[in-house]
Amino acid sequence: MIQPFDDIYFMKKALQEAQSAYDKGEVPVGAIITVQNKVIARTHNLTEMLNDVTAHAEMQAITAAANFLGGKYLNECTLYVTLEPCQMCGGALFWSQIGKIVYGARDEQRGCITLGTKLHPKTKMVGGILAEECSEILKRFFIEKRNLN
Amino acid sequence: MIQPFDDIYFMKKALQEAQSAYDKGEVPVGAIITVQNKVIARTHNLTEMLNDVTAHAEMQAITAAANFLGGKYLNECTLYVTLEPCQMCGGALFWSQIGKIVYGARDEQRGCITLGTKLHPKTKMVGGILAEECSEILKRFFIEKRNLN
Numbered sequence: 690m691i692q693p694f695d696d697i698y699f700m701k702k703a704l705q706e707a708q709s710a711y712d713k714g715e716v717p718v719g720a721i722i723t724v725q726n727k728v729i730a731r732t733h734n735l736t737e738m739l740n741d742v743t744a745h746a747e748m749q750a751i752t753a754a755a756n757f758l759g760g761k762y763l764n765e766c767t768l769y770v771t772l773e774p775c776q777m778c779g780g781a782l783f784w785s786q787i788g789k790i791v792y793g794a795r796d797e798q799r800g801c802i803t804l805g806t807k808l809h810p811k812t813k814m815v816g817g818i819l820a821e822e823c824s825e826i827l828k829r830f831f832i833e834k835r836n837l838n
Numbered sequence: 839m840i841q842p843f844d845d846i847y848f849m850k851k852a853l854q855e856a857q858s859a860y861d862k863g864e865v866p867v868g869a870i871i872t873v874q875n876k877v878i879a880r881t882h883n884l885t886e887m888l889n890d891v892t893a894h895a896e897m898q899a900i901t902a903a904a905n906f907l908g909g910k911y912l913n914e915c916t917l918y919v920t921l922e923p924c925q926m927c928g929g930a931l932f933w934s935q936i937g938k939i940v941y942g943a944r945d946e947q948r949g950c951i952t953l954g955t956k957l958h959p960k961t962k963m964v965g966g967i968l969a970e971e972c973s974e975i976l977k978r979f980f981i982e983k984r985n986l987n
Contacts, residue, residue: 736910740905740909740910741900741901741904741905742900742910742911742930742934743892743897743900743901743930748892751890751892752890752892755890755891756889756890759889760889761885761890761891762891775929775933776925776928776929776932776955776956777926777927777928777929777932777933778926778929779925779926779929780924780925780926780927780955781891781892781926783925783926784891784892784926785891804955804956805953805954806925806929806953806955807925
Protein backbone atom coordinates (compact mmCIF):
# COMPACT_ATOMS: atom_id res chain seq x y z
CA MET A 690 0.00 0.00 0.00
CA ILE A 691 1.21 3.47 -0.79
CA GLN A 692 1.88 5.47 2.37
CA PRO A 693 1.90 9.14 1.44
CA PHE A 694 2.31 10.38 5.04
CA ASP A 695 5.86 9.38 5.83
CA ASP A 696 8.59 11.22 7.72
CA ILE A 697 9.78 12.92 4.53
CA TYR A 698 6.31 14.27 3.82
CA PHE A 699 6.07 15.97 7.22
CA MET A 700 9.70 17.07 7.28
CA LYS A 701 9.01 18.93 4.02
CA LYS A 702 6.29 20.82 5.88
CA ALA A 703 8.73 21.60 8.70
CA LEU A 704 11.16 22.85 6.04
CA GLN A 705 8.47 25.19 4.70
CA GLU A 706 8.23 26.60 8.22
CA ALA A 707 12.02 27.00 8.31
CA GLN A 708 11.74 28.95 5.07
CA SER A 709 9.14 31.24 6.67
CA ALA A 710 11.62 31.90 9.49
CA TYR A 711 14.36 32.57 6.93
CA ASP A 712 12.17 35.09 5.13
CA LYS A 713 11.75 37.01 8.41
CA GLY A 714 15.45 37.06 9.20
CA GLU A 715 15.07 34.41 11.90
CA VAL A 716 17.44 31.46 12.32
CA PRO A 717 15.60 29.06 9.98
CA VAL A 718 14.27 26.21 12.05
CA GLY A 719 10.74 24.91 11.55
CA ALA A 720 8.57 22.41 13.37
CA ILE A 721 5.38 20.43 12.85
CA ILE A 722 3.46 18.33 15.33
CA THR A 723 1.19 15.57 14.07
CA VAL A 724 -1.27 13.20 15.62
CA GLN A 725 -2.46 10.27 13.54
CA ASN A 726 -0.91 11.87 10.46
CA LYS A 727 -2.82 15.09 10.99
CA VAL A 728 -0.86 18.32 11.45
CA ILE A 729 -1.98 20.02 14.67
CA ALA A 730 0.84 22.58 15.00
CA ARG A 731 3.15 24.33 12.58
CA THR A 732 5.65 26.81 13.91
CA HIS A 733 9.02 28.39 13.25
CA ASN A 734 11.69 30.09 15.27
CA LEU A 735 10.70 33.62 16.32
CA THR A 736 13.42 34.57 18.81
CA GLU A 737 14.28 37.81 17.00
CA MET A 738 10.76 39.03 16.35
CA LEU A 739 9.58 38.21 19.87
CA ASN A 740 12.89 39.23 21.47
CA ASP A 741 12.69 36.01 23.43
CA VAL A 742 15.22 33.19 23.62
CA THR A 743 12.44 30.78 24.56
CA ALA A 744 10.62 31.24 21.22
CA HIS A 745 12.20 28.24 19.48
CA ALA A 746 10.04 26.44 16.92
CA GLU A 747 9.64 23.38 19.16
CA MET A 748 8.53 25.37 22.22
CA GLN A 749 5.80 27.08 20.25
CA ALA A 750 4.79 23.78 18.66
CA ILE A 751 4.43 22.11 22.09
CA THR A 752 2.25 24.98 23.32
CA ALA A 753 0.16 25.01 20.12
CA ALA A 754 -0.35 21.23 20.09
CA ALA A 755 -1.38 21.16 23.77
CA ASN A 756 -3.78 23.99 23.06
CA PHE A 757 -5.27 22.07 20.13
CA LEU A 758 -5.60 18.86 22.13
CA GLY A 759 -6.86 20.54 25.29
CA GLY A 760 -4.34 18.59 27.36
CA LYS A 761 -0.69 19.14 28.10
CA TYR A 762 0.68 15.66 27.34
CA LEU A 763 1.59 14.75 23.79
CA ASN A 764 2.07 10.99 24.12
CA GLU A 765 0.31 10.25 20.84
CA CYS A 766 2.08 13.00 18.92
CA THR A 767 5.11 13.21 16.67
CA LEU A 768 7.31 16.30 16.42
CA TYR A 769 9.07 16.97 13.13
CA VAL A 770 11.80 19.56 13.48
CA THR A 771 14.43 20.60 10.96
CA LEU A 772 17.23 20.80 13.56
CA GLU A 773 17.98 18.51 16.49
CA PRO A 774 16.36 20.07 19.58
CA CYS A 775 18.52 21.98 22.08
CA GLN A 776 18.59 21.34 25.85
CA MET A 777 15.66 23.69 26.46
CA CYS A 778 13.46 22.09 23.80
CA GLY A 779 14.61 18.59 24.77
CA GLY A 780 13.68 19.41 28.36
CA ALA A 781 10.26 20.69 27.28
CA LEU A 782 9.74 17.56 25.18
CA PHE A 783 10.60 15.49 28.25
CA TRP A 784 7.80 17.17 30.21
CA SER A 785 5.38 16.80 27.29
CA GLN A 786 6.01 13.02 27.15
CA ILE A 787 5.88 13.30 23.37
CA GLY A 788 5.61 9.97 21.55
CA LYS A 789 8.21 10.55 18.83
CA ILE A 790 10.75 13.14 17.74
CA VAL A 791 11.93 13.24 14.13
CA TYR A 792 14.68 15.73 13.41
CA GLY A 793 16.48 16.73 10.22
CA ALA A 794 20.02 18.01 10.76
CA ARG A 795 22.20 17.17 13.76
CA ASP A 796 23.32 20.01 16.02
CA GLU A 797 26.68 18.63 17.09
CA GLN A 798 27.45 21.60 19.30
CA ARG A 799 24.25 22.50 21.10
CA GLY A 800 21.89 19.64 20.40
CA CYS A 801 20.33 17.52 23.11
CA ILE A 802 22.22 14.38 22.02
CA THR A 803 25.67 15.96 22.45
CA LEU A 804 24.62 17.66 25.69
CA GLY A 805 23.00 14.53 27.10
CA THR A 806 19.55 16.00 27.72
CA LYS A 807 17.23 13.40 29.19
CA LEU A 808 14.14 12.55 27.15
CA HIS A 809 11.06 10.78 28.46
CA PRO A 810 11.66 6.98 28.53
CA LYS A 811 8.70 6.45 26.19
CA THR A 812 9.87 9.00 23.59
CA LYS A 813 11.39 7.57 20.41
CA MET A 814 13.80 9.73 18.43
CA VAL A 815 14.99 9.41 14.86
CA GLY A 816 17.18 11.83 12.95
CA GLY A 817 18.69 12.55 9.58
CA ILE A 818 15.41 12.99 7.65
CA LEU A 819 16.15 15.46 4.81
CA ALA A 820 19.24 16.34 6.84
CA GLU A 821 20.99 17.97 3.89
CA GLU A 822 18.13 20.35 3.06
CA CYS A 823 17.59 21.16 6.75
CA SER A 824 21.28 21.93 7.20
CA GLU A 825 21.62 23.80 3.91
CA ILE A 826 19.02 26.46 4.76
CA LEU A 827 20.84 27.16 8.05
CA LYS A 828 24.21 27.45 6.31
CA ARG A 829 22.72 29.76 3.69
CA PHE A 830 21.25 31.96 6.45
CA PHE A 831 24.50 32.32 8.37
CA ILE A 832 26.56 32.99 5.22
CA GLU A 833 24.12 35.70 4.17
CA LYS A 834 24.15 37.20 7.67
CA ARG A 835 27.95 37.32 7.68
CA ASN A 836 28.01 39.01 4.29
CA LEU A 837 25.56 41.69 5.43
CA ASN A 838 27.63 42.62 8.48
CA MET B 839 26.72 49.29 55.60
CA ILE B 840 23.33 47.64 55.88
CA GLN B 841 22.43 45.84 52.64
CA PRO B 842 18.66 45.28 52.62
CA PHE B 843 18.61 43.76 49.12
CA ASP B 844 20.29 40.42 49.66
CA ASP B 845 19.50 36.98 48.28
CA ILE B 846 17.11 36.27 51.16
CA TYR B 847 15.13 39.43 50.47
CA PHE B 848 14.50 38.46 46.85
CA MET B 849 13.97 34.77 47.60
CA LYS B 850 11.16 35.80 49.94
CA LYS B 851 9.55 37.53 46.95
CA ALA B 852 9.98 34.36 44.90
CA LEU B 853 8.34 32.43 47.75
CA GLN B 854 5.36 34.81 47.64
CA GLU B 855 5.03 33.86 43.97
CA ALA B 856 5.23 30.17 44.89
CA GLN B 857 2.38 30.80 47.34
CA SER B 858 0.32 32.37 44.52
CA ALA B 859 0.88 29.19 42.50
CA TYR B 860 -0.14 27.09 45.50
CA ASP B 861 -3.36 29.05 45.88
CA LYS B 862 -4.25 28.23 42.27
CA GLY B 863 -3.54 24.53 42.64
CA GLU B 864 -0.30 24.80 40.66
CA VAL B 865 2.95 23.10 41.69
CA PRO B 866 4.25 25.93 43.92
CA VAL B 867 7.39 27.30 42.30
CA GLY B 868 7.97 31.04 42.05
CA ALA B 869 10.57 33.19 40.32
CA ILE B 870 11.83 36.75 40.36
CA ILE B 871 14.29 38.43 38.00
CA THR B 872 16.19 41.48 39.16
CA VAL B 873 18.54 43.93 37.59
CA GLN B 874 20.55 46.20 39.88
CA ASN B 875 18.35 45.14 42.79
CA LYS B 876 15.19 46.12 40.95
CA VAL B 877 12.54 43.45 40.32
CA ILE B 878 11.72 43.34 36.61
CA ALA B 879 9.80 40.05 36.49
CA ARG B 880 7.75 38.09 39.01
CA THR B 881 6.14 34.85 37.90
CA HIS B 882 4.92 31.49 39.10
CA ASN B 883 4.30 28.12 37.61
CA LEU B 884 1.13 28.02 35.48
CA THR B 885 1.35 24.66 33.75
CA GLU B 886 -2.13 23.57 34.88
CA MET B 887 -3.96 26.79 34.16
CA LEU B 888 -2.32 27.24 30.77
CA ASN B 889 -2.37 23.52 30.01
CA ASP B 890 1.22 23.90 28.91
CA VAL B 891 4.29 22.06 30.18
CA THR B 892 6.48 24.98 29.10
CA ALA B 893 4.81 27.42 31.53
CA HIS B 894 7.34 27.00 34.34
CA ALA B 895 7.99 30.07 36.50
CA GLU B 896 11.50 30.56 35.06
CA MET B 897 10.36 30.42 31.42
CA GLN B 898 7.78 33.11 32.02
CA ALA B 899 10.30 35.16 34.00
CA ILE B 900 12.82 35.05 31.14
CA THR B 901 10.16 36.17 28.65
CA ALA B 902 8.91 38.93 30.98
CA ALA B 903 12.40 40.23 31.79
CA ALA B 904 13.40 40.33 28.11
CA ASN B 905 10.17 42.15 27.37
CA PHE B 906 10.92 44.68 30.10
CA LEU B 907 14.49 45.21 28.94
CA GLY B 908 13.67 45.27 25.23
CA GLY B 909 16.47 42.80 24.53
CA LYS B 910 16.67 39.06 24.79
CA TYR B 911 19.94 38.70 26.73
CA LEU B 912 19.88 38.89 30.52
CA ASN B 913 23.62 39.19 31.26
CA GLU B 914 23.10 41.82 33.96
CA CYS B 915 20.19 40.00 35.59
CA THR B 916 19.75 37.63 38.51
CA LEU B 917 17.08 34.96 38.64
CA TYR B 918 15.71 33.95 42.03
CA VAL B 919 13.75 30.73 41.87
CA THR B 920 12.40 28.63 44.71
CA LEU B 921 13.35 25.30 43.10
CA GLU B 922 16.49 24.37 41.17
CA PRO B 923 15.68 24.80 37.45
CA CYS B 924 14.92 21.75 35.31
CA GLN B 925 16.64 20.91 32.00
CA MET B 926 14.19 23.02 30.02
CA CYS B 927 14.61 26.08 32.21
CA GLY B 928 18.37 25.53 32.50
CA GLY B 929 18.53 25.36 28.71
CA ALA B 930 16.50 28.57 28.39
CA LEU B 931 18.78 30.25 30.95
CA PHE B 932 21.76 29.13 28.86
CA TRP B 933 20.35 30.93 25.82
CA SER B 934 19.50 34.03 27.90
CA GLN B 935 23.13 34.28 29.12
CA ILE B 936 21.73 35.26 32.52
CA GLY B 937 24.32 36.68 34.93
CA LYS B 938 23.34 34.77 38.06
CA ILE B 939 20.94 32.07 39.19
CA VAL B 940 19.94 31.81 42.84
CA TYR B 941 17.75 28.84 43.71
CA GLY B 942 16.14 27.71 46.95
CA ALA B 943 15.58 23.96 47.19
CA ARG B 944 17.55 21.34 45.25
CA ASP B 945 15.69 19.11 42.79
CA GLU B 946 17.79 15.99 43.11
CA GLN B 947 15.74 14.07 40.59
CA ARG B 948 14.95 16.46 37.77
CA GLY B 949 17.13 19.48 38.42
CA CYS B 950 19.70 20.76 35.97
CA ILE B 951 22.61 19.90 38.29
CA THR B 952 21.74 16.21 38.52
CA LEU B 953 20.93 16.03 34.81
CA GLY B 954 24.07 17.91 33.79
CA THR B 955 22.37 20.70 31.85
CA LYS B 956 24.94 23.09 30.44
CA LEU B 957 24.71 26.69 31.62
CA HIS B 958 26.35 29.66 29.94
CA PRO B 959 30.03 29.92 30.97
CA LYS B 960 29.43 33.40 32.38
CA THR B 961 26.43 32.37 34.52
CA LYS B 962 27.07 32.01 38.25
CA MET B 963 24.81 29.75 40.28
CA VAL B 964 24.21 29.57 44.02
CA GLY B 965 21.65 27.44 45.82
CA GLY B 966 20.20 26.69 49.20
CA ILE B 967 18.75 30.16 49.91
CA LEU B 968 15.69 29.61 52.17
CA ALA B 969 15.88 26.01 51.00
CA GLU B 970 13.72 24.72 53.81
CA GLU B 971 10.82 27.12 53.17
CA CYS B 972 11.07 26.53 49.40
CA SER B 973 11.01 22.78 49.88
CA GLU B 974 8.30 22.86 52.56
CA ILE B 975 5.68 24.53 50.37
CA LEU B 976 6.25 21.87 47.69
CA LYS B 977 5.93 19.04 50.21
CA ARG B 978 2.76 20.58 51.62
CA PHE B 979 1.30 20.83 48.11
CA PHE B 980 1.97 17.21 47.21
CA ILE B 981 0.71 15.88 50.57
CA GLU B 982 -2.50 17.86 50.15
CA LYS B 983 -2.88 16.67 46.56
CA ARG B 984 -2.45 13.05 47.63
CA ASN B 985 -5.04 13.45 50.37
CA LEU B 986 -7.56 14.91 47.95
CA ASN B 987 -7.26 12.03 45.48
